[in-house]
Amino acid sequence: MAGPLPAVFLAYHVYLIWAGMTTNESSKWADLAEDVADGLVWKARRVDVVGREEREREERRAKWPVVGQWVVVVTRDGEMPGQDKSMLGRGENGHAGGAGVSVIGYGGPTWEKVTSLAEVENVYDLGFWDNLRDSFFNRD
Helix, strand or coil: CCCHHHHHHHHHHHHHHHHCCCHHHHHHHHHHHHHHHCCCEEEEEHHHHCCHHHHHHHHHHCCCCCCCCEEEEECCCCCCCCCCHHHECCCCCCCCCCCCCCEEECCCCEEEECCCHHHCCCCCCCCHHHHHHHHHCCCC
16 A cells, blocks of 8 residues: 555656656745746846956856856846846837836846746756766766
8 A cells, every 4th residue: 555655756856867856846836936927037048247356266166067057137126136126128019018028227237038948058958868867876
């Protein structure tokens, strides 16, 4: 009677390996999915947000996880992060902001509203076989 429980537990952990995340991260991805649905998540290219010296330091230090090309932030009010709202540029359709519309702040990075969790990169996901190998032989 206890046989199905370990089987389900094994299946769940094989799924986590396939997805490239830990049990803790699966909970955090669920929270992020809710924030995306609420329109609170923005992303910008790392080269526009993080200084060159800091990026070089990250790349030297981090062999794994890989350093992603995006910076993702969750705001409290859904407004574009770090911009003076009176200095906003206009998006493709003439509106400041809006789902799927890039907004360029003068002198700042280009922030894009995240409309789907698929737009957020998982820097820990190396692919199933590399994730499996990493589960047994940690890279630290």
